[in-house]
Amino acid sequence: MNSGSGVEILDPEAVFRVVDLAGVLANGVLGGAVARQLRMDPVGFVVLALTSALGGGVLRDTLLQAGTPVALTDPAYLFAAIAGAFIAYLIELKGKWANRFLIVIDSFALGCWAATGTSKALGFGLEWLPAILIGVATAVGGGMIRDIAVGRVPAIFGGNTLYATGALIAAIEMAVLYHLGLRNVGMAVAIVSAAVICTVARRRGWRLPGP
Amino acid sequence: MNSGSGVEILDPEAVFRVVDLAGVLANGVLGGAVARQLRMDPVGFVVLALTSALGGGVLRDTLLQAGTPVALTDPAYLFAAIAGAFIAYLIELKGKWANRFLIVIDSFALGCWAATGTSKALGFGLEWLPAILIGVATAVGGGMIRDIAVGRVPAIFGGNTLYATGALIAAIEMAVLYHLGLRNVGMAVAIVSAAVICTVARRRGWRLPGP
Amino acid sequence: MNSGSGVEILDPEAVFRVVDLAGVLANGVLGGAVARQLRMDPVGFVVLALTSALGGGVLRDTLLQAGTPVALTDPAYLFAAIAGAFIAYLIELKGKWANRFLIVIDSFALGCWAATGTSKALGFGLEWLPAILIGVATAVGGGMIRDIAVGRVPAIFGGNTLYATGALIAAIEMAVLYHLGLRNVGMAVAIVSAAVICTVARRRGWRLPGP
Numbered sequence: 001m002n003s004g005s006g007v008e009i010l011d012p013e014a015v016f017r018v019v020d021l022a023g024v025l026a027n028g029v030l031g032g033a034v035a036r037q038l039r040m041d042p043v044g045f046v047v048l049a050l051t052s053a054l055g056g057g058v059l060r061d062t063l064l065q066a067g068t069p070v071a072l073t074d075p076a077y078l079f080a081a082i083a084g085a086f087i088a089y090l091i092e093l094k095g096k097w098a099n100r101f102l103i104v105i106d107s108f109a110l111g112c113w114a115a116t117g118t119s120k121a122l123g124f125g126l127e128w129l130p131a132i133l134i135g136v137a138t139a140v141g142g143g144m145i146r147d148i149a150v151g152r153v154p155a156i157f158g159g160n161t162l163y164a165t166g167a168l169i170a171a172i173e174m175a176v177l178y179h180l181g182l183r184n185v186g187m188a189v190a191i192v193s194a195a196v197i198c199t200v201a202r203r204r205g206w207r208l209p210g211p
Numbered sequence: 212m213n214s215g216s217g218v219e220i221l222d223p224e225a226v227f228r229v230v231d232l233a234g235v236l237a238n239g240v241l242g243g244a245v246a247r248q249l250r251m252d253p254v255g256f257v258v259l260a261l262t263s264a265l266g267g268g269v270l271r272d273t274l275l276q277a278g279t280p281v282a283l284t285d286p287a288y289l290f291a292a293i294a295g296a297f298i299a300y301l302i303e304l305k306g307k308w309a310n311r312f313l314i315v316i317d318s319f320a321l322g323c324w325a326a327t328g329t330s331k332a333l334g335f336g337l338e339w340l341p342a343i344l345i346g347v348a349t350a351v352g353g354g355m356i357r358d359i360a361v362g363r364v365p366a367i368f369g370g371n372t373l374y375a376t377g378a379l380i381a382a383i384e385m386a387v388l389y390h391l392g393l394r395n396v397g398m399a400v401a402i403v404s405a406a407v408i409c410t411v412a413r414r415r416g417w418r419l420p421g422p
Numbered sequence: 423m424n425s426g427s428g429v430e431i432l433d434p435e436a437v438f439r440v441v442d443l444a445g446v447l448a449n450g451v452l453g454g455a456v457a458r459q460l461r462m463d464p465v466g467f468v469v470l471a472l473t474s475a476l477g478g479g480v481l482r483d484t485l486l487q488a489g490t491p492v493a494l495t496d497p498a499y500l501f502a503a504i505a506g507a508f509i510a511y512l513i514e515l516k517g518k519w520a521n522r523f524l525i526v527i528d529s530f531a532l533g534c535w536a537a538t539g540t541s542k543a544l545g546f547g548l549e550w551l552p553a554i555l556i557g558v559a560t561a562v563g564g565g566m567i568r569d570i571a572v573g574r575v576p577a578i579f580g581g582n583t584l585y586a587t588g589a590l591i592a593a594i595e596m597a598v599l600y601h602l603g604l605r606n607v608g609m610a611v612a613i614v615s616a617a618v619i620c621t622v623a624r625r626r627g628w629r630l631p632g633p
Contacts, residue, residue, distance in 0.1 A: 035579070041630035043586040044579030047566075050555075058485070063269070064279055068486055072552040079551070089633045129290070130283040133261075144258075144360075149566075150575055153361055157246070157255030164254040208252035211300045274480070275490055340501070341494040344472075355469075355571075364572055368457070368466030375465040419463035422511045 012184040016112060019191060021080050023109020026102045027053035028084015029093065031146055036088060038150060048146055049085035054078075055142035060117045060134055064124050104199070107166070111194025114139040114170035115187045122178050135171030139194075140164050158210070162201035165208065166194040223395040227323060230402060232291050234320020237313045238264040239295015240304065242357055247299060249361060259357055260296035265289075266353030271328045271345055275335050315410070318377070322405025325350040325381035326398045333389050346382030350405075351375050369421070373412035376419065377405040434606040438534060441613060443502050445531020448524045449475035450506015451515065453568055458510060460572060470568055471507035475499075477564030482539045482556055486546050526621070529588070533616025536561035536592035537609045544600050557593030561616075562586050580632070584623035587630065588616040 031052030035045040054071040061069035071077045093099060117138025121131035140156050140163065147154040156164045170190035177186030200206070242263030246256040265282040272280035282288045304310060328349025332342035351367050351374065358365040367375045381401035388397030411417070453474030457467040476493040483491035493499045515521060539560025543553035562578050562585065569576040578586045592612035599608030622628070 036633050038575065038580070039632055040580035041632055043630065045633070047576075047579060062273060062484060062487075063283065065273075065276060065487060068546065068548065072485065072548060072556070075549050075551060078555065092633075124279065126279070126283060127286050129286060133289065134283070148360055148362075149570055150579075151362055151570075151573055153249065154258075157258060157361075158249070158251035208254065210250055210252055211247050211256070211303075273484060274494065276484075276487060335490065337490065337494060338497050340497060344500065345494070359571055359573075362573055364460065365469075368469060368572075369460070369462035419465065421461055421463055422458050422467070422514075 012187070016116075016187050016191075019108050019112045020116070021076060022105050023112060024053045024077055024080040025084045025087075026105035026109065027142060028081040029088045029102055030084075030106065030143075031081075032085045032088020033093060034146060034150060035085075036092065042085075042089060045085040045089045046082060048149065049088065050078075050081050051146040051149055052142045053081035053084060055145040056113055056117070056138045056140065057142075059141040059145070060120065060138040063134060063137070064121060064126075066120070066124065103202070104195070107195040107198035108191055110139050110163070110167050110198060111170035111191040112187065114167040114194060115174040115190035118171040118174040119178050119183055119186065122175065128175055132168070132171040132175055135174060136164060136167045139167035139170070158208075160207070162197055162206050162208065166197035166201070169197060170194040223398070227327075227398050227402075230319050230323045231327070232287060233316050234323060235264045235288055235291040236295045236298075237316035237320065238353060239292040240299045240313055241295075241317065241354075242292075243296045243299020244304060245357060245361060246296075247303065253296075253300060256296040256300045257293060259360065260299065261289075261292050262357040262360055263353045264292035264295060266356040267324055267328070267349045267351065268353075270352040270356070271331065271349040274345060274348070275332060275337075277331070277335065314413070315406070318406040318409035319402055321350050321374070321378050321409060322381040322402040323398065325378040325405060326385040326401035329382040329385040330389050330394055330397065333386065339386055343379070343382040343386055346385060347375060347378045350378035350381070369419075371418070373408055373417050373419065377408035377412070380408060381405040434609070438538075438606075438609050438613075441530050441534045442538070443498060444527050445534060446475045446499055446502040447506045447509075448527035448531065449564060450503040451510045451524055452506075452528065452565075453503075454507045454510020455515060456568060456572060457507075458514065464507075464511060467507040467511045468504060470571070471510065472500075472503050473568040473571055474564045475503035475506060477567040478535055478539070478560045478562065479564075481563040481567070482542065482560040485556060485559070486543060486548075488542070488546065525624070526617070529617040529620035530613055532561050532585070532589050532620060533592035533613040534609065536589040536616060537596040537612035540593040540596040541600050541605055541608065544597065550597055554590070554593040554597055557596060558586060558589045561589035561592070580630075582629070584619055584628050584630065588619035588623070591619060592616040 028049035031048035032045045035048045038044070054077055057071050058069045114135040118131050118135030121134035126134065144154040144156055170193055173193060174186040174190045177183065177189065239260035242259035243256045246259045249255070265288055268282050269280045304313070325346040329342050329346030332345035337345065355365040355367055381404055384404060385397040385401045388394065388400065450471035453470035454467045457470045460466070476499055479493050480491045515524070536557040540553050540557030543556035548556065566576040566578055592615055595615060596608040596612045599605065599611065
């Protein structure tokens with residue numbers, strides 16, 4: 001990806017990869033934490049970690065019918081998600097800071113996944129609206145499927161602070177910048193803005209209005 | 212689809228398209244109504260509208276592996292489903308007539324979707340039994356997935372009046388008429404008979420017998 | 423598969439096919455039994471039978487994007503699953519022996535499905551870890567989806583005796599023997615060992631440790 005330059009400090013692809021995999025790991029831990037709350041055994045930890053961490057990407061690749069999901073073909077994803085399950089199994093993350101740390105990583109990953117999903121869908125020739133939808137589904141789908149799997153109404157359906165909204169804005173930004181030929185800028189903008197939106201919304205308790 | 216005839220009054224394809232999209236809109240509203248019952252925010256409205264309205268078709272296209280689902284490639288579907296979410300968000304449909312109107316449109320769409328699903332599956336070379344099953348899944352899948360997503364046992368599993376049965380009969384009719392080379396007749400017969408079955412069953416309280 | 427030998431007593435492929443279809447039938451009955459518990463109508467019986475019996479294979483084929491799932495293209499599967507629904511609808515299987523019989527068949531099918539899934543995934547060029555995961559998902563996916571569809575937390579997530587663990591061991595054995603070119607041996611070993619693990623675990627109450 002980057003050859004010939006000896007003083008490259010920040011390769012964008014490498015940065016996005018780090019954000020992506022850190023998000024997978026963090027969501028693996030968050031999925032495992034749900035398994036711990038519900039007193040599951042290691043099978044539950046692994047299934048919920050995989051669902052939380054990789055469900056969105058699998059949903060995206062299944063809907064696009066883009067071949068076997070990258071979650072299955074790129075071994076790093078499975079390892080990161082399962083590592084998250086192990087961490088959650090071994091350590092009870094009850095400190096305020098541990099939780100806050102996971103949530104910050106998750107909010108960075110949110111924009112990263114929204115942007116990746118949107119860009120992949122546009123690359124498959126989808127129109128703006130479905131591509132943005134795929135982006136949002138990539139970002140929030142894992143948590144949604146995990147919640148359904150344990151019999152909870154998904155948090156994104158209501159009652160939580162802005163989260164899917166952050167993914168939506170990230171996906172729209174990516175769609176615009178993709179069409180301007182600025183995919184790396186789109187990724188960066190999406191990651192930062194989703195993280196800012198989620199973090200500020202969480203602090204201030206911003207919610208979408210009910211009907 | 213139809214050129215050269217200046218006095219064409221009723222193009223079958225156009226009629227089916229209207230039934231199809233009216234069904235998507237009506238199911239979008241019905242999905243949104245569930246979100247309203249459960250006091251969700253706009254994200255919940257949109258997700259449940261999309262699920263109710265397009266879940267069956269997405270299930271069909273994912274199972275058939277027929278390429279990216281038409282729900283994503285034909286923009287009219289997404290617009291109609293999201294329009295349904297908006298309507299349900301803005302207006303509380305509590306009048307008897309509003310509800311009855313939605314249910315009538317839904318019962319026309321039921322046969323339309325059962326027939327489309329069966330015909331698409333037969334076109335992919337499936338045998339009768341799996342094709343009919345795909346037809347029924349297309350027709351009832353959206354509501355089923357929506358119910359599961361909000362933690363309810365799907366209504367079609369029991370306790371409601373004939374609904375999946377209407378879809379089953381429509382699918383069987385389509386399978387027969389498809390093999391006779393009468394696809395448009397199959398669509399028309401399926402739409403009318405599913406609507407009649409559902410409406411009469413609802414009036415008279417017809418249910419399938421329990422075990 | 424086997425020509426020229428006049429005294430072939432036990433064709434491995436035929437044996438695996440019997441185990442496979444017996445498993446589909448048994449899981450169809452087990453799915454129908456859940457529908458009976460929840461007092462569903464015949465639609466519920468059929469949907470839960472199909473889900474229990476074929477959900478794992480459909481999950482595998484959807485994830486691998488291996489074309490229309492074999493559950494839909496090989497008519498024997500649908501017939502066996504629906505036959506299971508009929509049996510559960512007609513007969514209340516409450517005797518200790520009836521239940522024990524179904525569970526024994528199910529535990530043979532568990533290893534069979536884990537091995538088939540793993541071997542199919544390896545054949546698609548997946549790495550070890552994702553292939554084993556696909557194998558386990560094939561084996562336990564149907565029961566998991568059925569439990570989610572009726573609003574239960576899947577039994578495999580915790581609280582039951584070793585089951586997914588049996589599938590995991592079967593999948594690993596198959597992966598090893600597949601790479602040694604011994605697919606039929608892999609199938610046989612997987613079937614026997616999963617059945618032994620499940621049966622012994624059930625007798626002795628072996629469970630995985632909680633966190």
